Amino acid sequence: MKKLINDPADVVAESLRGMAVAHPELRVDHANRIVYRGDAPVAGKVGLISGGGSGHEPLHAGFVGRGMLDAACAGEVFTSPVPDQMLEATINVNSGAGVLHIVKNYTGDVMNFEMAAELAAGEGITVESVVVDDDVAVQDSTFTAGRRGVGATVLVEKIAGAAADEGRPLAEVAEVARRVNAASRSMGVALTSGTVPAVGHPTFELSDTEIELGIGIHGEPGRQRVPLQPARAVAELLVEPILSDLDFTGGDPVVLFLNSMGATPLIELYVMYADVAAILEKAGVQIARSLVGPYITSLDMAGCSVTLLRADDELLRLWDHPVDTPALRKGC
Amino acid sequence: MKKLINDPADVVAESLRGMAVAHPELRVDHANRIVYRGDAPVAGKVGLISGGGSGHEPLHAGFVGRGMLDAACAGEVFTSPVPDQMLEATINVNSGAGVLHIVKNYTGDVMNFEMAAELAAGEGITVESVVVDDDVAVQDSTFTAGRRGVGATVLVEKIAGAAADEGRPLAEVAEVARRVNAASRSMGVALTSGTVPAVGHPTFELSDTEIELGIGIHGEPGRQRVPLQPARAVAELLVEPILSDLDFTGGDPVVLFLNSMGATPLIELYVMYADVAAILEKAGVQIARSLVGPYITSLDMAGCSVTLLRADDELLRLWDHPVDTPALRKGC
Structure with a gap:
């Protein structure tokens, strides 16, 4: 380690x-x-x-x-x-x-x-x-019902x-949160396992020629292991299950969040982003906003996840609201 | 790869x-x-x-x-x-x-x-x-005089x-840039090599028990290879050559920039940050601002670099000026 x-x-x-x-x-x-x-x-x-x-x-x-x-x-x-x-x-x-x-x-x-x-x-x-x-990969998992x-x-x-931050009451804030969750779907892929410090060795073994689709953020098993393949093929394997699970073509545009699992650098993430965006365009899904980077990671796992949110005007307006945190800032 | x-x-x-x-x-x-x-x-x-x-x-x-x-x-x-x-x-x-x-x-x-x-x-x-x-590691290197x-x-x-952005003339903007460079020093460490896509294998080999001090951002050789050691010891090995090279105790506070080389995740970077900050405090160096994250990487290299900038009031004011770019935003 x-x-x-x-x-x-x-x-x-x-x-x-x-x-x-x-x-x-x-x-x-x-x-x-x-x-x-x-x-x-x-x-x-x-x-x-x-x-x-x-x-x-x-x-x-x-x-x-x-x-x-x-x-x-x-x-x-x-x-x-x-x-x-x-x-x-x-x-x-x-x-x-x-x-x-x-x-x-x-x-x-x-x-x-x-x-x-x-x-x-x-x-x-x-x-x-x-x-x-929001994870479409599996129903029930190591730590989840x-x-x-x-x-x-x-x-x-x-x-x-x-x-x-707009001063809305608790019931409304909770309703917005539930609405975002209901309109979001995600799917991830691992190229390598992360290593828990107290364990000292990788959580799982993955050969040099395999990737794991539908991986969990704790290294929980995903849907399947497939051969390492070009980014555009990986993008298909991540986006297809998301679009099959929820209709993202119905008028509302989407927020596309492409996340690094930790060890995948930005140059690769933007290559993946281009491939994901091309698939969405072909499917008639309109991207309104994007977030690209390591925001929900799994220690030093290499890989990425795609999250789509079907966003109405109100959710987009709230997405654009100023924010000032260590990891996410906007609104100058 | x-x-x-x-x-x-x-x-x-x-x-x-x-x-x-x-x-x-x-x-x-x-x-x-x-x-x-x-x-x-x-x-x-x-x-x-x-x-x-x-x-x-x-x-x-x-x-x-x-x-x-x-x-x-x-x-x-x-x-x-x-x-x-x-x-x-x-x-x-x-x-x-x-x-x-x-x-x-x-x-x-x-x-x-x-x-x-x-x-x-x-x-x-x-x-x-x-x-x-700004790199104190080596004088002359693979691609540098x-x-x-x-x-x-x-x-x-x-x-x-x-x-x-404040509208200052070219000569002044250039003078500010040169002043920042003159007052900055950096030193990096690699835990693993990055891999150039067109090459297909790691730029250099590093055993499981070794790290390379003073690594360049293209994997150029550093100062020396030393055994893998605790973060606080690595922090000493990075900060000491910086403080030996320029006096950071002379009244002006510093901007401390702790950078991930690409594959090192935030949880480790903040552990390193705590150790670097403790060393600086002991040395009488006052931290005024911080930047922590992957901002100048070397593909998928694991490791980090420390940069210190001795910053007078004007430089701090300019550091705090609003910025709106994909990777750096502030000023809400």
Whole structure:
């Protein structure tokens, strides 16, 4: 295992320490492993929290800031945070307007966020939860009942974050978040496995001539292993299952999010983007907005994922809303 | 070689095609491989162009936009663009206020930009050039006489871009660019080699237990190979030669730029950041601003580089100036 780390057991704590120094506009509770907006709770605003296992950076802490999350809870690598963390974050971002929990659909995350929501209710805080489950690859998986939550998580955090920043009430912010999830579909591919620091060897083995379609962001098995092939063929294999699952041709344009799994560099990602865009054009799907880069990763896995969101005018307007976080900024 | 590409010979052209679709606010001249701001030339503003071999994305095309570059010329992977490209870009970004060429110190780039500047002078365009040479690792190298240009290139493009955006004249913008270069020092490390698509195998071999200090962004030999060691020890090995080369304790705070070489993910980069920051604090160097992420890469090389800029109040103010490019945005 070749990594820029110290003790594998300290990776999450030390990475949060780096974030705290690099981004003084954030407030980091190191004991509870929670990253907050420096000005949380924001008066009158619905609080948004998310969280999950570490190893998917910049998700979630990199999306804390104006126009996105108020707080992110970090678990160990590929391990859900605990309900106490989520409760603590919920209490601290609640301005009285209630709190939205954005939860990726993994059994541990869902269970712990449910428990945290109950505990918060006991403290008199109104909580709504949205579970993200956009991955078309497989039904049920190693850590999931139903579909896994992947790329759409970034879009939900961005768009619900914008709705909250506009001052909309909790029920509306939650409705927007659910609408984004319902209109999003994703599919990923791995060229290589990532390596969990505490494990020390790759999560799975993949030969030099094979790739795995429908991979999960924790290295969970995908749909199938196929021979390594040109990017345009890989693009077909990723886009086809998405378009078969939801009609993206019905008038509304799409947000196209092409994500690096961590070790795939931008030069390759833009090659893939060109191929994905060509397929969508041929299929009559109109791209309105794009996001290209490493935003929901799987440690040092090489590969990428495609996420499409069918976006009406309101969702596009919210997508364009200013955002100021370590990993996503716009609105100058 | 496992990459998301089609024909290795088409990687640069296809990647630019992806950029053009993903970023409709840019204008891409595919025949000449030049990426422009959509609104170039900007009336009254000094034009800034840069360029170099591809394989370092998002450098340079990802930094085209308001507050940074007006155009970027893309060469083949690790190969300088030609003078005709640079001349074409120079003509098209010149509003009459002159053009600044930002050149990384590699023999081919320097020679070609010099020729382009002469040709532009023949067309009646005033050109100033700044050569970036911030890498303390080695004196002379595979493709360089003198020091190599690495991380400071991003800082020069950002800060000179801000000066130009403020409407300052060419001589002042060039002076700011030279001041940033003179006050910047960098040092990098490789954990693995990148692979040039047209070559098909890693540029160099590095055993599972070795890392290379002072690596170049084209895989040029560094200072020495040392055993793989904890991040905090690697941080010492990167920061010490920088602090020995230039005094960063003299009152002015620094911009700390921690860069991923491509395949090193954010979770590791923030661990490194914490270690680098701790060393700087102990050395009495004050961090005023930070940039953390993959901004000048070497294809799929794993590793990182540290760049320090000694920044006076004016440079910090220009660093904070709004910027709106695919890879760097701020100023909401």
